[in-house]
Amino acid sequence: MTDDITTMEAPALPYADAVPGAVVGADEFGIIVNRDKLVEFALYLRNNEGFDYLSSLTAVDYLGFEGRTAEDRFEVVYHLFDTKKGGDGVVLKVRLPEDDPQLPSLIMVYPGADLQEREVYDFYGIRFNGHPRLRRIFLWEGFDGHPMRKDWKEAYYEAEHKPFKSRWPNGHYHWAEDRVPWGDNVKYPQGWDPNAFEPAPPPLPTIHDIPGEEIKTDRVIVNMGPQHPSTHGVFRMIVALDGETVVGLEPECGYLHRNHEKIGERNTWLGNIPFTDRLDYLSSMSNNFGYVLAVEQLMGEKGKPPERAEYLRVIMAELTRIANHMWSIGFLLNDLGAFFTPALYTIQEREMILDLFEEASGSRMMCNYMRFGGVRRDVDEDWLNRCRDLVHNRIPAKIDELDEYLTNNEILLARTKGVGYLSAEDAIALSVCGPMLRASGVPYDLRRSRPYSIYDRFEFDVVTDDGCDVYARYRVRMEEMRQSVRILKQALDDIPEGPVFKGKPGYVTRVAKGEAYGAVEGPKGELGFYVVSDGTDNPWRYHIRAPSYINLNALAPMCIGYKVADSVVILGAIDIVLGETDR
Amino acid sequence: MANDQHIPEELQRNVFMTTVDFLYNWSRKNSMWPMLFGLACCAIEMICTAAGRYDLARFGMEVMRPSPRQCDLMIVSGTVTKKMAPTIVRLYNQMAEPRYVLSMGACATGGGPFKEGYNVVSGIDKYIPVDVYVPGCPPTPEALLYGILKLHEKVENQSVKTVPWYRKETPKGIAVPELGPDIFQPDRAEEIAMFTLRPIPAEES
Numbered sequence: 001m002t003d004d005i006t007t008m009e010a011p012a013l014p015y016a017d018a019v020p021g022a023v024v025g026a027d028e029f030g031i032i033v034n035r036d037k038l039v040e041f042a043l044y045l046r047n048n049e050g051f052d053y054l055s056s057l058t059a060v061d062y063l064g065f066e067g068r069t070a071e072d073r074f075e076v077v078y079h080l081f082d083t084k085k086g087g088d089g090v091v092l093k094v095r096l097p098e099d100d101p102q103l104p105s106l107i108m109v110y111p112g113a114d115l116q117e118r119e120v121y122d123f124y125g126i127r128f129n130g131h132p133r134l135r136r137i138f139l140w141e142g143f144d145g146h147p148m149r150k151d152w153k154e155a156y157y158e159a160e161h162k163p164f165k166s167r168w169p170n171g172h173y174h175w176a177e178d179r180v181p182w183g184d185n186v187k188y189p190q191g192w193d194p195n196a197f198e199p200a201p202p203p204l205p206t207i208h209d210i211p212g213e214e215i216k217t218d219r220v221i222v223n224m225g226p227q228h229p230s231t232h233g234v235f236r237m238i239v240a241l242d243g244e245t246v247v248g249l250e251p252e253c254g255y256l257h258r259n260h261e262k263i264g265e266r267n268t269w270l271g272n273i274p275f276t277d278r279l280d281y282l283s284s285m286s287n288n289f290g291y292v293l294a295v296e297q298l299m300g301e302k303g304k305p306p307e308r309a310e311y312l313r314v315i316m317a318e319l320t321r322i323a324n325h326m327w328s329i330g331f332l333l334n335d336l337g338a339f340f341t342p343a344l345y346t347i348q349e350r351e352m353i354l355d356l357f358e359e360a361s362g363s364r365m366m367c368n369y370m371r372f373g374g375v376r377r378d379v380d381e382d383w384l385n386r387c388r389d390l391v392h393n394r395i396p397a398k399i400d401e402l403d404e405y406l407t408n409n410e411i412l413l414a415r416t417k418g419v420g421y422l423s424a425e426d427a428i429a430l431s432v433c434g435p436m437l438r439a440s441g442v443p444y445d446l447r448r449s450r451p452y453s454i455y456d457r458f459e460f461d462v463v464t465d466d467g468c469d470v471y472a473r474y475r476v477r478m479e480e481m482r483q484s485v486r487i488l489k490q491a492l493d494d495i496p497e498g499p500v501f502k503g504k505p506g507y508v509t510r511v512a513k514g515e516a517y518g519a520v521e522g523p524k525g526e527l528g529f530y531v532v533s534d535g536t537d538n539p540w541r542y543h544i545r546a547p548s549y550i551n552l553n554a555l556a557p558m559c560i561g562y563k564v565a566d567s568v569v570i571l572g573a574i575d576i577v578l579g580e581t582d583r
Numbered sequence: 584m585a586n587d588q589h590i591p592e593e594l595q596r597n598v599f600m601t602t603v604d605f606l607y608n609w610s611r612k613n614s615m616w617p618m619l620f621g622l623a624c625c626a627i628e629m630i631c632t633a634a635g636r637y638d639l640a641r642f643g644m645e646v647m648r649p650s651p652r653q654c655d656l657m658i659v660s661g662t663v664t665k666k667m668a669p670t671i672v673r674l675y676n677q678m679a680e681p682r683y684v685l686s687m688g689a690c691a692t693g694g695g696p697f698k699e700g701y702n703v704v705s706g707i708d709k710y711i712p713v714d715v716y717v718p719g720c721p722p723t724p725e726a727l728l729y730g731i732l733k734l735h736e737k738v739e740n741q742s743v744k745t746v747p748w749y750r751k752e753t754p755k756g757i758a759v760p761e762l763g764p765d766i767f768q769p770d771r772a773e774e775i776a777m778f779t780l781r782p783i784p785a786e787e788s
């Protein structure tokens with residue numbers, strides 16, 4: 001919980017006199033702000049209080065929530081942090097009535113609000129006035145309704161909460177398809193005429209003029225994706241080109257939008273853990289980690305894992321980081337044209353780690369390993385020894401080998417040095433996180449600035465690089481693997497004996513009413529989970545602050561001015577995984 | 584190779600007789616190029632299958648082509664969303680015959696863990712015909728290899744005389760679905776209109 005408890009009892013509201021009329025109240029979890037003064041207040045917080053980083057922006061629909069009326073049905077929630085001092089941030093909340101869900105956009109204060117505001121608009125239909133491109137981003141123009149609203153039901157809707165009773169009446173399975181007239185997961189509004197249907201025109205990028213270009217040539221719009229070998233999945237970008245130079249770029253997401261958040265609200269708390277595996281499917285262990293941390297905040301003492309489990313979590317999370325960076329470096333080289341050969345070597349190392357995961361959790365990729373208050377299964381001494389062998393011998397040697405072949409490679413240098421420049425100020429303003437942010441020289445790593453779990457016990461360096469380009473991002477990843485090895489060595493030495501799970505395993509988790517934001521420094525950056533509980537067995541709201549998605553804020557600014565071939569490399573260096581980008 | 588007596592003796596060691604089917608299927612089976620196209624988590628396991636440890640090259644399949652024109656096999660590796668479905672159907676139409684589809688994983692087969700999702704298609708076979716289904720979430724590389732071997736078996740047993748792509752009556756493509764208020768197939772428009780445009784009966788309103 002990011003807010004100060006004392007503000008609750010104190011009669012004065014926090015920052016009450018900063019901007020007159022801005023703060024209208026406060027609850028245990030955040031400051032309630034008047035929407036008309038939101039921009040001014042955010043400016044004040046950014047300029048005077050040092051909250052320069054808008055981490056997460058989301059909304060909650062409180063339709064039918066205890067104590068809420070139509071007057072304050074929607075709530076837009078902002079999590080702001082300080083990248084210099086670190087520590088807990090501040091949470092702003094703006095409450096909006098049902099019939100007039102609009103508020104000013106914060107894009108001028110925090111440019112990183114761009115994609116997140118579009119996401120909220122898409123899901124909740126909340127309008128952000130002043131946003132220059134307030135279009136749908138995950139769904140398509142013309143989609144019927146705003147799906148995350150509590151009164152919007154899917155075609156296969158059965159009941160508010162799982163487990164659905166209708167699934168096994170008298171022990172027989174009923175196909176969901178049989179319940180809808182079309183035999184498929186679709187529904188159409190009354191009065192819609194399919195014969196008169198006209199598809200919406202495709203979105204076009206805003207074109208930026210590059211100063212110093214003398215000859216004016218025709219602009220060409222090129223579509224890349226969703227089926228393109230360089231987009232790391234089903235991402236699509238629409239690029240405006242002047243010759244070969246990128247003059248405009250529009251990201252288009254949603255080709256893998258799998259409705260994690262809507263499904264997450266129907267699942268039980270526990271049932272969401274396997275779903276987090278499928279977010280960033282290259283690093284399922286750290287996704288588990290972030291989610292259990294968030295929910296454990298709401299569970300009090302019961303949610304505190306035993307020592308051995310804490311160590312196992314750190315070991316798994318750091319192994320994941322190595323596996324992920326191995327993959328991303330291999331595929332960055334792919335994007336550079338070194339097709340598949342470097343990737344073969346890095347995938348080989350990842351396989352070694354996956355073997356350990358498979359033995360510990362039963363699955364190579366979808367580990368589903370962590371639980372509230374511990375981990376699912378203990379590992380034996382043999383496992384630990386093999387893990388030690390890996391981190392002491394094999395992995396460091398492989399990192400050195402990669403380093404030797406790649407880091408000073410002429411082609412790599414020529415293609416990545418000075419490409420995709422992103423200054424430190426821009427990176428912070430655009431809410432960029434993870435290795436991307438650190439490659440712009442900002443030493444912001446959640447393991448240090450807001451330590452969670454037992455990271456305060458380990459010695460490691462926060463890797464930064466002042467290059468601000470693709471090469472720096474590559475270097476940071478390389479070095480982070482070495483730091484992970486360092487943490488792993490310490491953790492494997494110190495791991496104590498003992499239980500790995502507190503309490504008895506059960507399907508239903510008792511979670512107190514309230515809300516929590518838990519975040520981990522995942523391999524891609526700050527992976528946050530914002531959960532709201534109404535005290536029942538299912539989350540009221542389950543939001544994922546997805547680093548790969550928010551890092552895309554910087555894609556257009558980084559690509560403009562470079563050649564189209566560079567945009568492929570720049571995208572590769574962001575290291576997106578579509579499962580997480582689109583959720 | 585039954586009628587060897589028609590062949591002059593000096594040629595008997597140099598000429599092999601076989602059926603067109605055998606040769607045709609043998610060559611297709613051993614150089615089946617998959618499309619370089621991944622949808623979701625299952626694609627990662629597909630890439631691992633192509634990498635060093637599981638080595639898809641053993642089956643003559645390491646040449647993954649990003650262009651559908653050069654591919655024989657589409658591995659639908661992951662969740663098919665409504666937004667993506669029109670693209671997949673279009674890619675399928677662009678592939679040259681003979682073409683095969685392998686549905687990899689629970690999602691591509693039936694929606695998988697995300698079946699209830701409002702943007703998820705309950706299996707790619709709602710739109711395009713599938714030859715082999717591989718269960719799992721994600722299927723391990725071994726499972727995918729087994730599925731591929733099953734597909735090879737299927738290819739082996741086909742005959743030029745009966746394969747659909749040399750027949751006149753075989754339709755050339757599949758109608759590409761469109762994204763309206765929800766995804767719909769244009770050839771079902773009349774059916775949908777009958778439902779959405781009917782006057783609402785008094786007892787329902």
Ligand code: SF4
Nearest residue numbers: 624661688689690720
């Ligand atoms: S079947 Fe499982 S692993 Fe495969 S795409 Fe679906 S969720 Fe991902």
